[in-house]
Amino acid sequence: MDKPNKCELCERADTYLNFHHLIPKALHGSKKFQREYEKDYMRENGIWICKFHCHKTLHSFYTEKYLGDFLNSKELILKDNRMIKYIEWHKKQRRVK
DSSP states (O other): OOOOOTTTTTTOOOEEEEEEEOOOGTTTTTTHHHHSSHHHHHHOOOOEEIIIIIHHHHHHHHHHHHHHHHOOHHHHHHHHHHHHHHHHHTSSSSOOO
16 A cells, blocks of 8 residues: 555644554464464555554554454544544644644
């Protein structure tokens, strides 16, 4: 997937982006996740999100295991109540260069 020019969660374009693995890298060696997903899928499937905002917040709200089990797609993240509230708040914040 090519790197977009804005965060795939909050849609801000004025920030550094980094790749969020939808199956966290810490779980790639887990037998459970290896049974459910192919290695290439776990390595390549993810979204580009704000490094210092959405990504940091997502990992502060949830454990790696919770992310892998329950928030393993962009659609699931965007339906999560905590993330909905965070993204709504974040979109209202002053833009920084």
